[in-house]
Amino acid sequence: MYQMQSILTACFAPDTKLPKDWFRNQSTIELLSEAQRDILFSENSEEQRVGKKPQSPKLYENSEEQRVGKKPQSPKLYENREKLPNGLRGYYVHRLLVNAVAMWASPRYAWNIYRLLDEIHRQEREELENKLEAKDKSIQKRIPRSVPKGKEKNYKYMIYTEELEKEEDKDMVMLHLVRRNNKSFYDLAKIYKSDRNWFYRENLPISMTPNEDVKQIVQDTLPQTHYDIKGCTILTFKEDLSLLKEKITEYFDNFKQVG
Numbered sequence: 001m002y003q004m005q006s007i008l009t010a011c012f013a014p015d016t017k018l019p020k021d022w023f024r025n026q027s028t029i030e031l032l033s034e035a036q037r038d039i040l041f042s043e044n045s046e047e048q049r050v051g052k053k054p055q056s057p058k059l060y061e062n063s064e065e066q067r068v069g070k071k072p073q074s075p076k077l078y079e080n081r082e083k084l085p086n087g088l089r090g091y092y093v094h095r096l097l098v099n100a101v102a103m104w105a106s107p108r109y110a111w112n113i114y115r116l117l118d119e120i121h122r123q124e125r126e127e128l129e130n131k132l133e134a135k136d137k138s139i140q141k142r143i144p145r146s147v148p149k150g151k152e153k154n155y156k157y158m159i160y161t162e163e164l165e166k167e168e169d170k171d172m173v174m175l176h177l178v179r180r181n182n183k184s185f186y187d188l189a190k191i192y193k194s195d196r197n198w199f200y201r202e203n204l205p206i207s208m209t210p211n212e213d214v215k216q217i218v219q220d221t222l223p224q225t226h227y228d229i230k231g232c233t234i235l236t237f238k239e240d241l242s243l244l245k246e247k248i249t250e251y252f253d254n255f256k257q258v259g
Helices: 004-010 019-024 026-050 063-067 094-103 107-146 182-195 210-223 238-259
Strands: 078-083 092-095 155-162 171-180 197-204 228-230 234-238
Touching: 004 019, 004 092, 004 094, 019 026, 019 092, 019 094, 026 094, 092 094, 094 107, 155 182, 171 182, 171 210, 171 238, 182 197, 197 238, 210 228, 210 234, 210 238, 234 238
Parallel strands: none
Antiparallel strands: 078 092, 155 171, 155 197, 171 234, 228 234
């Protein structure tokens, strides 16, 4: 607990400001009410954690209960110590209220506190920005290790066809969407050289993952009854292939221009 008069003296408060005046302010009344609710919440949370019955907060300590060893109550927010010697008697406040009293007593002190808080905020923000910048640089350094030099455009993309066996499905075709790097493309070499190779592009950047875009092109181009999409396969009518190929080719050409 801190003596209010000492706080006022340290802040060079005018003689017209007395400790008792602080308690009459509406803002002080609201502050004390909020502080009591905060204490009650903290105590209830702790009591619930250990399974004990919560106690109500008190503004004043009972020194007799402390002397005989009873459980102390919640910390008081302030008290009027009238029985102390001259120079010590008067109102005392909890340490968390010291700044509130000082800012009420001295506008200069209040302004310095605002500047201090602003500086703390600035430093914390600068520190956070530096951490984010360092993290970004760390990520950028890892990119060359993840993608070896010369391998940034090391991907091939192919859409190949599969005829359906049933006679009633002869007017339809299954499209398979495949994206592979150069090394793992060897198992598709036979398809690549056959007439099943419906669409093919190579030297694609690693950042290009076209499957979802191709599916979206199908959905945007054809009526819903003209296709069925499952995973990396698209079932559609043969009569729609020409239009789809035109749209997909346009997509890849535009992506290359942007890249």
